[in-house]
Amino acid sequence: MNVKDKCIVITGGSGGLGSEMARLLASNGARVIILDLDKQKGDALVKEMQSDGYQADFYPMDLTSEEDWKRVVDAIVKSTGKIDVLVNNAGINIRKPIEEMELDEWNTMMLVNVGSVFLGAKHLIPVMRKQGGGAIINTSSVCGLIGHRYTPEAYTTTKGAVTLLTKSIAARYAKDGIRCNSIHPSTVDTPLVQEMFKDPVKKKQRLDEVPLGRLAKASDVANAVLYLASDEASFINGIALPVDGGVTCC
Numbered sequence: 001m002n003v004k005d006k007c008i009v010i011t012g013g014s015g016g017l018g019s020e021m022a023r024l025l026a027s028n029g030a031r032v033i034i035l036d037l038d039k040q041k042g043d044a045l046v047k048e049m050q051s052d053g054y055q056a057d058f059y060p061m062d063l064t065s066e067e068d069w070k071r072v073v074d075a076i077v078k079s080t081g082k083i084d085v086l087v088n089n090a091g092i093n094i095r096k097p098i099e100e101m102e103l104d105e106w107n108t109m110m111l112v113n114v115g116s117v118f119l120g121a122k123h124l125i126p127v128m129r130k131q132g133g134g135a136i137i138n139t140s141s142v143c144g145l146i147g148h149r150y151t152p153e154a155y156t157t158t159k160g161a162v163t164l165l166t167k168s169i170a171a172r173y174a175k176d177g178i179r180c181n182s183i184h185p186s187t188v189d190t191p192l193v194q195e196m197f198k199d200p201v202k203k204k205q206r207l208d209e210v211p212l213g214r215l216a217k218a219s220d221v222a223n224a225v226l227y228l229a230s231d232e233a234s235f236i237n238g239i240a241l242p243v244d245g246g247v248t249c250c
Contacts (some may be wrong), residue, residue, distance in 0.1 A: 001230035004029030007080045008229060009124070011063050011116060012090030014041035016190045017139070020218035021087060021225050026054035028226060033076055033083075034058045036090075063090050063116035069123045082131050085229045086124045088117040089139040091158075098153040106154050113158035114165070121169055125178060133177025137228045138166045139221075140182040142244045150205055159184075163240050170238030179237040183224045186244035189215040211246030 008025050012018045013034030026032045026049055034056065036042045042058035049056040059075065061068040076083060091113045094105045117138055128134030143151045144159030162182060169180040187193060187206045193215065197203040207213065224243045227233055242248045 001028060001226050001232055003085075003226065003230050006030045006084040006229065007033065007076070007082050008085040008087065009033045009035060009076065009083055009120075010087040010089055011035045011120060013087075014038050014045050014058070015089075016192075017185075017188065017218055017221055018087075018089045019045050020222040021089065022056065023049065023054075024219070024222040024226055025229065026056055030085075030229070031055035031080065032057075033080075035061055035063065035072060037062060063119070064111050066119055066123075069119045073123045073127065077127060083124055083127050083134065085135045085137065086120055087137045087139070087225055087229070088120045088162075090116050091139065093152065093155045095152055096154075101152070101154055109154045109158050110161075113155075114161045117162055117165060121165075121180075125169075125173060125176075128178050129173070129176040134179075135229055135233075136166075136169060136178065136180040137225055138162050138180070138182040140166070140184050140240065142184050142186045142242060142247050144182065145184055145240060145242065145248050150202075166240070167238050174237055179228075179233070181228050181233075181236060181239050181241060183221065183228070184240055184242045184244060184248070185216050185221045186210060186242075186247045187215050188221060189217055209247055209250070210244070211250065214245065216243055216245065 008030045010018050013022050014036040022032045034042050039060040046056045046058040059072045061072050140162040141159040143156040144163040166180050166182040221243050
């Protein structure tokens with residue numbers, strides 16, 4: 001997949017999924033810009049990637065702050081001259097059912113999971129339009145396509161919002177050469193999930209719902225991002241791509 005010399009910005013880029021995306025994109029020749037609140041992790045990841053010969057930079061920022069977005073986007077454009085791809089990957093999950101969740105917790109999830117996507121698109125679309133095009137890839141979830149019985153309602157709501165925000169951007173800004181797509185992973189095998197799987201009931205629930213019989217790997221998700229960021233996906237716009245082993249087909 002051709003992403004050579006593309007400048008690719010990844011939010012939440014120092015986390016488990018984000019770092020996998022960053023390494024894969026950089027190994028295919030992209031210049032990767034990681035945006036995250038966690039400076040320690042971000043600096044460590046960039047140092048590791050640079051030692052491997054990859055092009056990588058880190059900007060610490062609050063992804064829910066419009067002022068931070070203005071500052072960082074301006075700094076990136078001054079440094080690189082362009083931004084070819086934005087991967088909106090940051091997200092949180094406060095694991096409470098709707099009847100137990102406080103309004104401020106609901107609002108926090110909306111701000112992080114939807115607000116950061118809104119702000120990223122708002123401030124990068126003008127850059128992409130000026131340079132003649134670009135691509136936006138939003139990390140949603142299978143919970144952005146179905147009402148998932150094992151997932152809190154607030155999380156499902158935020159990911160559903162990301163799904164339709166993606167399609168709305170795709171419809172409006174395609175005329176400017178800007179593609180926008182979303183990816184929809186099922187449960188990904190991470191240290192947090194392995195901790196959850198110490199409960200055999202939860203482990204059985206999650207594995208039984210996947211026709212392929214296993215969890216998604218971080219590399220499965222990263223490969224989907226690589227494709228959507230690449231020149232080979234130049235006619236792919238407005239899709240909601242499940243990376244779920246068949247969960248959403250049942």
